[in-house]
Amino acid sequence: MPMQENSVVLFGIDSGNFYVINKLIKYLPNFRFILTKGICKILKSTIPPLTPPAWSAIMTGKNPGKTGVYDWIIFNRRTRYIKIVSSLDIKSPKIWDFLSKKGMKSCIINLPLTYPAQPLNGYLVSGIPAHVGSRRKITYPPDLIKEIDDVVDGYEIIPNINLRIEGMEKEYYQEIRRVLIKRIEVFKYLYEKDTWHFFMPVIFLLDSIHHYYWHHIDERHPAYKPSLARKYSVLVRALYRIVDEFLGWLLKKSSEDHFDLIIVSDHGMGPLLGNFLINKFLINEGFLNITASSGPDSKGIFLFLRKMLNLPIFKSILRNKMTKQLIEFAFKLLPHTLKGKFTERGQDVLKASMILERMNPMQTCAYALGEFGQIYVEKKEIIPKLVNKLLKFFGKRGLKIDVFFGNDIYYGRYLNYAPDIVILIQDNMILPDITLDSGKRLFVPNALKAHHRIEGIFLAYGERIIEKLQDKRINIVSVYDITPTILSLLNIDIQTDFDGKSLVAEEKCLKKSKIEIVIDKIVWEVACKK
Ligand SMILES: [Zn+2]
Numbered sequence: 430m431p432m433q434e435n436s437v438v439l440f441g442i443d444s445g446n447f448y449v450i451n452k453l454i455k456y457l458p459n460f461r462f463i464l465t466k467g468i469c470k471i472l473k474s475t476i477p478p479l480t481p482p483a484w485s486a487i488m489t490g491k492n493p494g495k496t497g498v499y500d501w502i503i504f505n506r507r508t509r510y511i512k513i514v515s516s517l518d519i520k521s522p523k524i525w526d527f528l529s530k531k532g533m534k535s536c537i538i539n540l541p542l543t544y545p546a547q548p549l550n551g552y553l554v555s556g557i558p559a560h561v562g563s564r565r566k567i568t569y570p571p572d573l574i575k576e577i578d579d580v581v582d583g584y585e586i587i588p589n590i591n592l593r594i595e596g597m598e599k600e601y602y603q604e605i606r607r608v609l610i611k612r613i614e615v616f617k618y619l620y621e622k623d624t625w626h627f628f629m630p631v632i633f634l635l636d637s638i639h640h641y642y643w644h645h646i647d648e649r650h651p652a653y654k655p656s657l658a659r660k661y662s663v664l665v666r667a668l669y670r671i672v673d674e675f676l677g678w679l680l681k682k683s684s685e686d687h688f689d690l691i692i693v694s695d696h697g698m699g700p701l702l703g704n705f706l707i708n709k710f711l712i713n714e715g716f717l718n719i720t721a722s723s724g725p726d727s728k729g730i731f732l733f734l735r736k737m738l739n740l741p742i743f744k745s746i747l748r749n750k751m752t753k754q755l756i757e758f759a760f761k762l763l764p765h766t767l768k769g770k771f772t773e774r775g776q777d778v779l780k781a782s783m784i785l786e787r788m789n790p791m792q793t794c795a796y797a798l799g800e801f802g803q804i805y806v807e808k809k810e811i812i813p814k815l816v817n818k819l820l821k822f823f824g825k826r827g828l829k830i831d832v833f834f835g836n837d838i839y840y841g842r843y844l845n846y847a848p849d850i851v852i853l854i855q856d857n858m859i860l861p862d863i864t865l866d867s868g869k870r871l872f873v874p875n876a877l878k879a880h881h882r883i884e885g886i887f888l889a890y891g892e893r894i895i896e897k898l899q900d901k902r903i904n905i906v907s908v909y910d911i912t913p914t915i916l917s918l919l920n921i922d923i924q925t926d927f928d929g930k931s932l933v934a935e936e937k938c939l940k941k942s943k944i945e946i947v948i949d950k951i952v953w954e955v956a957c958k959k
Contacts (some may be wrong), residue, residue: 432686433533433626435893437918439911440679441540442672443485444639445479445694445886449536451668452646457668459677463692463955465475467890468898473907475644477851478881481514481638482910484541486927487693489521490912490927494841496521496541499848500799501558501774502781506845511782511798513558513774514541520843525549526625527923533626536619540631541695541790546571551805552619556633558774559586574808580618587633592773593876601641602664604614609634609668613675622683626919628688632675638668639698640923643879650700652878680890689891689918693911697882704862704875705854707802708784710794714818716811718792719784719865780863788867802861803848814851819852830854840928856882894918897933915932 432438454461463469475482475493485491485498492497496522504511515879519542525535529550537543540649544555545566553569554577566585568574577584588604590597601796609632616630645661672841683690709716769859781798786797794808795815807811816832822831831853839847850863859872866873889898909929916923917931 431620431624432624432628432682432688433624434687435920436626436686436688436691436916437915438679438683439629440687440690440692441484441629442635442637442677442694442886443484443541443631444636444641444696444698444881445692446697446699446882446884447699447886449639449665449700449945450648450886453666453669455576456670457673459673459680463676463890465889466477468895470887470903471905472693472885472887473905474696474883474885476833476883477799477803478854478857478883478885480541483695483885484518484869485521485823486908487695487911488540488542488908489519490929491521492838492840492909494839494844494847495926495928499839499841499846500801500803501777502799504781504801504805504846506800506805510777511785511791513778514542515558516545522925524587524629525551525553527916527921528627528919531921533921534623534918535627535629536621536625537624537629537849538631539633540629541633551623551625551627554584555586555620556631567618576956577615577618581614583611584878585611585666585913588637590637590641590928592637594730595876596641598645598661598664601637602668605634605638605668608864612669612774616675617678618884627915630675632672634668636698637673639879640877643700647700647879650878651702666686679888683891685865687892690889691894691911691915692886693886693908694885694910697884697886699856699878699882700858701875701877702855702858704860704864705802706850706864706866706871706873707797707804707861708863708865709871710819710822711804712799714815716793716795716815718789719782719787728788746841761854776814784863786866797863799848799863801851802863804850804852808848809849811930817849824853824871828855828859831856862900872958884946885917894933903932 444535450457450460454464465694478502481498481501482493482496485493489496497518500516501514502511503514503518513821525537526549528535531548535549535551539554539556541555541556542558544557544559546555546569548569552573554573554667555567559567567575574584585608588608589599590601590604601625612632620628642661644650645658646665647653648658679690682688708717712719777800784796784798786919795804795806797804804815806815819832821829831850835844835847835849835851838851856863857880860875862873889895908927909927909934911929913927913929913931914933
């Protein structure tokens with residue numbers, strides 16, 4: 430019997446969203462089953478809806494002000510220190526930390542931000558930011574990697590794909606499929622290996638699928654072409670069916686082993702039309718002063734090399750099996766830190782540190798860093814002027830912009846890492862981009878066809894959880910509610926400053942936390958202004 434009494438399985442689907450699930454529903458019998466027989470709600474992500482703060486919120490029940498995680502980069506404003514976020518940067522205890530203290534066993538697999546693997550009472554297999562070449566500190570206990578390598582003939586953390594190269598639908602399908610099948614085999618193997626109180630398998634790959642194939646499944650997308658859509662939407666469907674089959678396996682186990690099953694995503698997904706060069710806007714409006722580049726430095730060279738790898742010519746190189754293997758072999762020989770510089774996240778850090786280095790601090794009052802171009806302000810008094818400029822700029826072009834202030838949406842000890850302003854343009858159909866581009870354009874294309882949305886998914890199945898949730902009137906829950914809900918399902922009473930509430934508590938106890946009330950108010954005010 431692999432699950433203890435009153436146990437919970439939390440199945441994480443990165444970027445899971447109701448748009449694609451509904452679109453493919455006739456091919457997904459197990460999703461259809463849980464949508465009709467289980468509990469189904471919208472899960473509100475963090476602002477901005479980004480993988481690191483959102484999964485950190487799900488695993489701790491706390492907002493970025495308390496976890497210290499706001500983005501893929503960790504940026505300390507006081508010291509100007511910048512690096513890629515890792516498991517060591519999450520400043521609040523995770524669900525399994527509480528469980529380990531009580532002697533209860535957890536198994537966590539492929540959850541983003543669990544690299545390097547940290548000790549717990551149970552097993553952990555890291556997710557990103559471990560990259561293709563990472564082999565060390567991938568699992569806890571450390572020897573577990575050898576065991577799962579044997580089970581699936583070489584475990585793979587992520588597929589070796591570059592989402593910036595267009596036209597690789599067939600090749601990437603094969604890569605993603607192979608890694609996905611291995612991942613699910615490891616889920617099943619580890620499930621059966623011991624007796625768990627808390628089991629958390631996560632599929633990150635759907636996020637890559639959405640980013641890359643979205644225009645083939647959404648006829649609203651300007652890049653949608655019926656002939657290509659017919660050809661490639663079947664690939665998306667086939668990958669989703671693999672996930673659906675695993676869901677079917679979990680549903681069967683939940684009846685046999687009597688656990689409560691919860692399915693969550695860290696954020697939703699929707700079409701992406703292009704990027705808005707936010708730092709260039711700040712330069713044009715006189716908020717940011719950048720000194721001219723004094724020639725190529727090492728950061729510039731890494732950014733340039735990676736850009737070369739995105740060129741269409743590289744596509745034909747990758748299609749040749751021999752050259753592909755040769756490149757992969759050469760990549761393996763690189764030291765770990767060098768490899769990191771070529772990853773998407775390594776490039777984020779390079780771009781951000783280049784801006785900080787070239788910025789003229791005496792003449793700068795605002796700059797943007799991070800995947801959502803979050804704005805950091807040096808002199809708070811300029812905030813109204815800057816917001817006015819943004820509203821005017823987008824208003825003139827008939828584009829909707831939602832502006833959120835760090836002071837309102839973050840709360841806790843780690844505000845030193847927090848941005849001052851976060852913007853969403855057309856519900857994130859246009860992504861703010863920190864790149865310093867020498868051209869005149871402020872809007873540029875993005876190879877990705879979709880990007881994140883605040884609205885993710887919450888699904889649940891199991892006798893206890895259905896009984897406790899079916900009469901509740903709330904239709905929208907938050908990423909902050911997941912940890913308190915799981916702890917109460919496991920009968921653990923923790924008195925700590927969660928930013929969410931247990932969804933299975935008595936109706937009268939479903940009071941919103943301070944941060945939820947504030948965020949609801951802001952989101953509502955933004956909605957009213959539209
Ligand atoms: Zn994500």
